[in-house]
Amino acid sequence: MSFVASPASSREEDPRFDSAPAGLVSFADDGRIFRANARLAEWLGRTSAELEAATFDLLLTPGSRVFYQTHFFPLLKLQGAAEEIYLSLRHVNGDDVPVLINALRRDEAGGAVNECAVVRTRQRDRFEEQILLAKNAAEAASEVKSRFLSMMSHELRTPLQSIAIFSELLAAGHHGPTTERQREDVDGIKAATQNLVTLIDDILNFARLESGAVAVRLEKVSPGTALVRAESLLRPRLEEAGIAFSFDGRAHGTKVNADPDRLQQILLNLLTNAIKFTRPGGQIRVDVEAKGAAVLLHVRDTGSGIPEDQRQRIFDPFVQIDRERVPAKKRGVGLGLSISRELARAMGGDLTVESEVGQGSVFTISLLAAE
Amino acid sequence: MSPDVLTRNNVQVFGRGTRPMLFAHGFGCDQNMWRFVTPAFEDDYKIVLFDYVGAGKSDVRAYSAERYGTLDGYAQDVLDVCEALDLRDAIYIGHSVSCMTGVLAAIRKPDLFERLILIGPSPRYVNEGDYVGGFERADLEGLFKVMDKNYLGWASFLAPVVMKNADRPELSRELEQSFCSTDPKIARRFAEVTFFADNRADLPKVRTPSLILQCADDSIAPAEVGEYVSRHLPASTLRRMQATGHCPHMSHPEETVAAMKEYLARPVEVPALVSGGGLSASE
Numbered sequence: 001m002s003f004v005a006s007p008a009s010s011r012e013e014d015p016r017f018d019s020a021p022a023g024l025v026s027f028a029d030d031g032r033i034f035r036a037n038a039r040l041a042e043w044l045g046r047t048s049a050e051l052e053a054a055t056f057d058l059l060l061t062p063g064s065r066v067f068y069q070t071h072f073f074p075l076l077k078l079q080g081a082a083e084e085i086y087l088s089l090r091h092v093n094g095d096d097v098p099v100l101i102n103a104l105r106r107d108e109a110g111g112a113v114n115e116c117a118v119v120r121t122r123q124r125d126r127f128e129e130q131i132l133l134a135k136n137a138a139e140a141a142s143e144v145k146s147r148f149l150s151m152m153s154h155e156l157r158t159p160l161q162s163i164a165i166f167s168e169l170l171a172a173g174h175h176g177p178t179t180e181r182q183r184e185d186v187d188g189i190k191a192a193t194q195n196l197v198t199l200i201d202d203i204l205n206f207a208r209l210e211s212g213a214v215a216v217r218l219e220k221v222s223p224g225t226a227l228v229r230a231e232s233l234l235r236p237r238l239e240e241a242g243i244a245f246s247f248d249g250r251a252h253g254t255k256v257n258a259d260p261d262r263l264q265q266i267l268l269n270l271l272t273n274a275i276k277f278t279r280p281g282g283q284i285r286v287d288v289e290a291k292g293a294a295v296l297l298h299v300r301d302t303g304s305g306i307p308e309d310q311r312q313r314i315f316d317p318f319v320q321i322d323r324e325r326v327p328a329k330k331r332g333v334g335l336g337l338s339i340s341r342e343l344a345r346a347m348g349g350d351l352t353v354e355s356e357v358g359q360g361s362v363f364t365i366s367l368l369a370a371e
Numbered sequence: 372m373s374p375d376v377l378t379r380n381n382v383q384v385f386g387r388g389t390r391p392m393l394f395a396h397g398f399g400c401d402q403n404m405w406r407f408v409t410p411a412f413e414d415d416y417k418i419v420l421f422d423y424v425g426a427g428k429s430d431v432r433a434y435s436a437e438r439y440g441t442l443d444g445y446a447q448d449v450l451d452v453c454e455a456l457d458l459r460d461a462i463y464i465g466h467s468v469s470c471m472t473g474v475l476a477a478i479r480k481p482d483l484f485e486r487l488i489l490i491g492p493s494p495r496y497v498n499e500g501d502y503v504g505g506f507e508r509a510d511l512e513g514l515f516k517v518m519d520k521n522y523l524g525w526a527s528f529l530a531p532v533v534m535k536n537a538d539r540p541e542l543s544r545e546l547e548q549s550f551c552s553t554d555p556k557i558a559r560r561f562a563e564v565t566f567f568a569d570n571r572a573d574l575p576k577v578r579t580p581s582l583i584l585q586c587a588d589d590s591i592a593p594a595e596v597g598e599y600v601s602r603h604l605p606a607s608t609l610r611r612m613q614a615t616g617h618c619p620h621m622s623h624p625e626e627t628v629a630a631m632k633e634y635l636a637r638p639v640e641v642p643a644l645v646s647g648g649g650l651s652a653s654e
Contacts, residue, residue, distance in 0.1 A: 029622040030615045031588075055615065057590050062506060063513025065590045066566075069617040070399030070467070071521070077621050078403050086520040088513065132519055 018048070023099070023118030028111055029077065031055035040118055045092035056114075061088040061096055072103075076114055080105045086121075098125035142210070149207035153200045160200070164193045202335045206317060209342040216259040216346045220370040223297055224252030226264045227286060230271055237272075242280030245271075248288040255370040256295045258347050263367075266340040266351070270299045270363045273336065277303035277361070290369065294349070297365040305357040314353065315341050376455040380421040380448055381428040384456065388416040391458045395449060397467030397491075397618075398565045399558070401427025404466070407624035411632070416462070421452050425557035434557055442468070442568050446475035453483045460485040462635065463579075466620065467491050467591065468565040474604075475570070477579040486639060487581035488631055491617050492600045493592040494570040502571070503595045511566045518562060522555035574603040580640040581607045584630055588615040606640045 017024065023040030027033045036051035044051070044059065057065045064087040075082045082103045089097040103116045121128075170178060171186045178186070208214045227247045231238075238245050256263075267286075274284045282302040289296040306314060310321050320334040341351040348368050355361035376382070383402065386392075392412055394405045402420035409418050422429040423445055438444040449472055453461060463484050465473035470492030477484045496504045497511070581604055585597035594611070601609035610630055614623035 031622075032615075055588065057616070061513050062510035062590070063515070064517050066506075066511075066514045067399075067517045067521070069591050070397065071518075073616075073618060074400045074404055074621060077618075078406075086517060088517065128520060128523070129516075132523060135523075 023120075024116070025051070025056070025059075025118065026113050026115045027056040028113065029073075031057050034113065043091070043097055043120060044089055059089050061090050064088045072101075076103050076105050077112075089118075098122060146207045146210045149203055149210075153204035153207065156200050157197070157204075160193055160196055164190065164197075167193065202339065206335045206339050206342075209339060209346070214343075214346065216262055216343070218257045218259060218347060220255050221258045221260045221263060222252055222255055223263065223267075223286075223288065223295070224254070226260065226267050227251050229264060230267045233268065234271055234275065237275055238284075241275050241278070242282075243275060243278050244283045245285070246283070247286035250288045251286065251297075254288055254290070254295055256367040257370045258349075258367050259343075262343045262347060263365075266343055266365060267297075267299070269336045269340045270365075273363075274299060274301035274303060274361075277301065279303070282360075291366075293369055294366045295369045297367070299363045299365070300360060302360040305359055306353065306355040306361055307357055311353055311355060315351070376451045379424060379430045379433045380452055381430075382452055382455070383420040384417065386413040386416050386418040388412075388414065390416050391419055391456070391461040392416045393419045393421075393449070393453065393458065393461045393463050395463065395465040395469035395473060396422065396426065397465075397469055398561055400466075403427070404618070404621055405464075408620045408628050408631070411624075411628040419452065419456060419458065419461075421448070423448050423561075425554055425561060431554050431557065434554070436560070439557070439560065440564065442472055442475060442564060442570065445469075445564075446472040446479065449473065449476040450480055450483070453480070458483060462486055462488065464488040464631070465490065465492075467493075467617065468561075468568075470600075471568065471570045471573070474573055474577055478573060478576045481578050484579045486634075487577075487579050488584065488634065489581055489600070490584045490620060490627070491586060491589055491592040491597075492583060493596045494574055494600060494603075495568070496566045496591075497569075499569075502599070503593070505591065505593045505596060506566070514566065515559065515562060518555075518559055522558065571599075571603070574600060575605065577604055579606075582631070582634040583607055583609045584619065584627065585609060585611050586614050586616055586619050587612065589617050591617040608634065608640075610634070 018038035020037060020039060023043060024035075024037040025033060025040055026035050032055055033052050036048050038048055041048045041051050051059065057068050060068055067087065072082060072085050072087070075085075082101070085101045085103070087099055087101060089099055091097050098121050099118045100121050101116050101118050103114055105112055105114050107113075167186050167189045169175065171183060171190070205214070224247075231245060231247075234245070271284065278284060278301045284299070284301045287298040287300065289298065306321060313319050314321060315337050317338040318334040337351070344351040344365055344367070349366045352364050352366070353361060354364070381402070386409075394402065394409065396402050396404050401422045405420060409420070412418060424433045424439065425431060438447070445468075449463075452458075453476075459482065461484055463473045463477070463486070465471075465487065467490070470487075470489035471494060473484075473487050473489065474492075474494075477487060493504065495502060496506045498504050498507060583597055583601050583604070585592070585594060587594075589597075597609060597611070601607050612619055612623070612626055612630065614626050616622050619627045
């Protein structure tokens with residue numbers, strides 16, 4: 001239905017103009033209203049004739065006028081259309097009338113015509129407000145949490161360092177000789193301290209990632225280099241667990257855009273996890289696949305697999321599956337996969353998982369291929 | 372530093388003249404808003420367009436809450452662009468909030484500007500005592516609500532993707548839709564910085580001659596505000612336009628171009644040494 005400028009285009013010809021279940025209004029670039037239907041006038045407690053003697057921004061609340069002048073009109077003028085614009089109209093009695101507007105702009109011989117369809121959104125307005133409040137509260141809470149985590153980790157590190165230093169002094173017999181039994185106890189303290197330091201570093205890393213404070217420096221990297229280093233670091237654990245490790249020779253010839261330290265961190269994390277969940281005699285293998293502009297690194301294990309209902313949750317912070325199956329001293333806090341995925345994403349890639357219970361899991365790091 | 376600023380602020384330079392005209396867009400928009408008036412000046416001037424950090428195709432990564440927490444940060448964008456292009460005696464054209472960033476820039480580096488053309492200037496949007504700015508605080512809260520609601524869906528769907536591609540701004544750009552502001556949080560903060568600013572005390576410090584273009588029925592910068600600016604801005608000329616609204620360069624480009632050309636054809640006025648009123652030329 002066209003309902004535009006020509007002043008003579010008459011309501012009598014098409015009564016649907018006034019009775020349409022939407023407000024209809026057309027105006028010139030200077031805001032002068034050509035036509036406004038009875039529906040819109042009724043919502044504002046006015047008549048069509050009153051509206052047609054006004055300018056469009058006079059129908060709006062002061063705040064909406066600013067939005068109209070700074071966003072809505074420029075958008076309409078520059079792009080010829082605007083959709084789902086939220087504005088508040090003003091009823092003659094001073095009440096706000098929240099609406100959504102779709103607008104189209106046409107160039108006519110006599111100048112441009114901006115046509116709008118207006119829908120009232122009273123109910124929607126109320127719950128959208130609640131969504132906004134909830135969203136703002138959630139964002140604020142998340143920020144507080146990240147700040148808290150980061151502060152706590154810093155505060156915890158200092159006394160832990162003292163514990164580490166004093167246990168070293170004790171073990172070294174600085175203050176007199178220690179018995180065999182005492183040295184065993186001190187070794188226990190040192191191991192537990194190291195465990196705690198690792199956990200706190202994880203939390204600190206995670207907090208930094210969440211707050212966007214971690215910078216990744218992308219460069220041309222060969223995954224082969226990271227894999228060789230990971231293998232040498234993990235060799236004792238692999239041997240202890242009786243697990244065979246291998247990787248695709250193409251890892252050396254392939255180049256990806258990545259931060260070498262971060263890639264190393266992700267690989268170590270995935271491989272450590274794989275060792276935890278794979279039985280003696282099992283295998284861990286890393287395959288390389290070029291896919292369009294991406295390079296995929298598949299870390300496969302023959303471990304216990306991850307039930308379907310847990311597969312996505314494992315990337316959530318502080319989530320651990322099969323916690324009871326992992327010996328206490330090997331447990332983390334459930335941040336490794338969250339951190340790894342955040343790091344992969346920060347490098348423009350991603351981390352995903354496929355798994356079958358009893359068969360094993362495949363974690364796939366996708367990265368951008370380097371020229 | 373220069374190439375960085377040119378990318379950061381998405382600086383565009385064109386035109387066949389040598390006298391520089393620097394166009395600074397208003398809140399909610401980007402340099403595209405000037406496209407209806409720049410063709411009239413391309414033959415005779417060197418046209419410089421840019422986007423403030425956070426608007427249009429600027430590099431959002433350059434945004435910092437500290438720097439852009441006041442209009443001084445935006446004025447620094449203007450000065451950075453001038454410096455990067457080595458502009459001297461530029462004609463500065465600012466719309467809306469950019470009138471005040473131009474004022475601040477001209478106070479800090481008067482040599483860079485020959486004259487200022489201020490479209491819809493307001494040194495203070497909020498009414499205060501006898502001063503009429505046109506808005507009560509509650510009105511502006513209404514604006515923030517409208518902004519939040521319009522940016523809500525966009526922010527929640529696009530922000531993570533935009534962040535994800537932070538190292539590749541060109542990808543974020545494709546996702547950019549509707550509003551010219553690149554980032555809803557920055558736009559929201561810019562609104563507060565703009566509408567709660569008070570630059571009244573800065574006006575008398577300006578030594579650069581200026582033209583004030585005042586629209587009829589401007590609901591953002593009403594006639595009283597234009598008169599206030601003209602009384603307090605030395606060597607200013609107030610021109611009341613037939614054009615209505617707040618964006619005459621978009622809604623009434625012909626009249627805007629004519630007013631600018633007429634002003635530019637006049638010799639540069641010598642600024643009064645004592646702060647005082649400007650001239651008034653009503654249509």
